[in-house]
Each structure stands twice: as C-alpha cells, then as structure tokens.
Amino acid sequence: MATNPYGWITKTLTTIQRAGWQRSVTPLQGRPGAVTYRNGQPLVNFASNDYLGLAGDERVIQTAIAATQALGTGATGSRLLSGHRDLHRQLERAIAQWKQTEDAIVFSSGYLANLGTVSTLVGNRDLILADQYNHASLKSGTRLSGATVQIYSHNDMAALRGYLQERDRYRRCLILSDSVFSMDGDLCPLAEILDLAAQFDSMVLVDEAHATGVLGATGAGCVEHWGCTGRPLVQVGTLSKALGSLGGYVAGSAELIELLRNRASSWIYTTGLPPANTAAALRAIAIIQEEPERRARLWLNILRIKQALQEKIPSETATFPEGLMPSDSPILCLPVRDVQTVIHLGHQLQQAGILVSAVRPPTVPTSRLRLSIMATHTPEQGDRLIEALGTQL
Ligand SMILES: *Cc1c(COP(=O)(O)O)cnc(C)c1O
Secondary structure (H helix, E strand, C coil), X not given: CCCCCCHHHHHHHHHHHHCCCCCCCCCCXXXXXXXXXXXXXXXXXXXXXXXXXXXXXXHHHHHHHHHHHHHCCCCCCECCCCCCCHHHXXXXXXXXXXXCCCEXXXXXXXXXXXXXXXXXXXXXXXXXXXECCCCXXXXXXXXXXXXXXEXXXXXXXXXXXXXXXXXXXXXXXXXXXXXXXXXXXXXXXXXXXXXXXXXXXXXXXXXXXXXXCCCCCCCCCHHHXXXXXXXXXXXXXXXXXXXXXXXXXXXXXXXXXXXXXXXXXXXXXXXXXXXXXXXXXXXXXXXXXXXXXXXXXXXXXXXXXXXXXXXXXXXXCCCCCCCCCCCCCCEEEEECCCHHHHXXXXXXXXXXXXXXXXXXXXXXXXXXXXXXXCCCCCHHHHHHHHHHHHCCC
C-alpha cells in the first residue's frame, strides 16, 4: 500500500489556518527607521526593535561597509578555526567594559547564545526554574540541556521560592528569566531573584535582549537599572535590537566565558559573526555611550505615549477590554479580545499609516497589539498613533 509520509503536513497546515494562527511575511522597503514603506506606502513604524534608530544610522552603516571592504563578507569558519578576528575581541571587550563584567563572548545570534549557554550550564542531573513568559530561545535551551524544568508563574517570587525548596534533590540549579519580557514589556524583579538564588545556591541567567541600550544609567541594561551590577549572574543579550546589528552575547566572569568557549556547541560549531555585523555593533555601543541623549529621547517618547494611551484608553473599551498592560520599557501592549480582532486592527492601523505588531497565539497566550517606541519618533508621529488608536475603541 502506497502511503504519503508527508501527508501530515497538509493536515497540520489546515489546522493552523482554521485556528487563525497562520503566519505570512510582507516585505518592508528602505532603510530601517521611524518611517518605513510597505507596497510604497509610508508607515510610521511602531513594530521595530531598533529602539535607538541605530540600524539605519549613517555612521554605523559606513563602519559596516568599511569592515566588509577590509575583511570580507563572511567570517569563513568557526571562531576556533579560521573565523576569529581582532574585531571580535574588541567587541567582546567593549561589551564586558559596558556591562562591568570580567569578560564577554559574542555568538552569531541571541537565540544561539541562549541555546549554548543554558545547555552548557546545566544537564540532566540539574534543575531549571523558568518564568512562564520567557523567550522561546530560553525554552529551546532548556530542552537541549536535558535538565528537569519547573515553570513558575510570571514574576511570582513566592512560586519561585516554593520550587527552590526542592533544589537539594539536584546537582545544580539555574534560574532563567527575561529582564524585559519581550511580548509584555514589564521587568523581572532581578534583585529578589538574585537574593533567592544566593539563599538556595542557584545560578541566574537573565536575558537582556530588550534592555541593552535602553535601561540603566549608561544603557547597560536591567542589571544596571536594578543596581545589580557586579552581582554573580550570567547576562545574555542580543546585538540585533537597540544595537541595530546581528549577533548575541554573554557577559559574566572570565571563567564562565572560558567555559563557554570550550563547551557551548552553538558557538563552537557555527561560523563566527561576519565583520560587518561585528563592526556595526561595536560602533553602535560607542554611539550609545557617547550620546546618552538618544536614550533620554527614547524615554521621553515612551512616557509621553504611555500617558496619552492611558488617557485615551482609560479602562475597558469594546476593542481593548483591559487597557494598557503594565510596562517599564519601550514595549507597550494592548490586549485584544481575539485573533480576528487583532488582525483586523493591524490592517485598520496600516490604512491609517501606522505599523504595529498584531501578536497572537502561539507566540503569546492572548492576542494583543504590541507597540514599540523609538528614540527617533517625533511627537507628531506619537500623536498620529494615539489618534489612529482612538478611532478603534
Ligand atoms: C530577540 C530575542 C532573542 C533572540 O535574539 P536574536 O539575536 O534575534 O536571535 C532572545 N531573547 C529575547 C528575550 C529576545 O527578545
């Protein structure tokens, strides 16, 4: 009997379509910025992770071009073989200096940094305690590690403490949390997590993807923002959000970084970061340190838009039953009743010249509009967002 071993794919796609979970891509045109173009239509961009507007910054672009001219388009091999350049070490030193850690290591993406770090730190005799809203890359790293995992409810320190009572049944324990939750915009209570970790002999890995360049007096992230600089922890982050490039990093003790160089498969068995991305990230860090006014402008925009949203969408409306979700970051979320509504709203706003993310399951448990604010948004662009949302209540 002839069977089709791929027949299940058709069935799965039908299920995805029926649930309204089907994803598709539409291209944007031009350089990244506060205004982007889709099918030639200008859209004010509230969907980008380029919080400081550095992905389209002329200086960063020229630095990437110069690095490509000098060193070529690809790293050509693993960092351990032919792929290591002085530029990589310069970037790692700059990250370590910014984060005030002994050392740092760059990976080819933030996703790979989390995979490699979690699976290096723990194995099948160990315990992972993870926030329910952590990024998918931490969840993949957890699976790869083979450790036992307990998921605690979002930012619930009593639940975390409860699971820590079982810690002694395992060899090592690792607590995992986003610092800025990527689909919610709120922060983890890092100081409390670190206190619990110290009490129960546990390691902490915090994912600073959306905090780096955004939070803290020098933009070093949530660790700096919460006054936790120098405490024992593993900081992971990305070069692809506020730094406008591509790549991931881990910052921590010299021994941690040395261990990752020896054990993290997602660093060892993959090609090093290309010169253009490495140089761009290095330049972006320098600009962030030299121009604190960029971050100041970002926060001014966040506070202004947040206040306007709270005034315009006071509590429950038909479209936004819960108002604005709590946030201390450039990520502002408005929960929406269902998948159909959020898709419809995304289209309506686009017609009004506004680009936002319509986020839905399985990425998040409940559908929501996700707005990300940039330093380069003008007050008028903020007003346009508020006005467009105001017609959809
Ligand atoms: C974006 C993101 C990552 C992945 O970073 P990439 O460099 O894009 O692979 C990891 N963790 C969190 C919390 C993120 O938001």
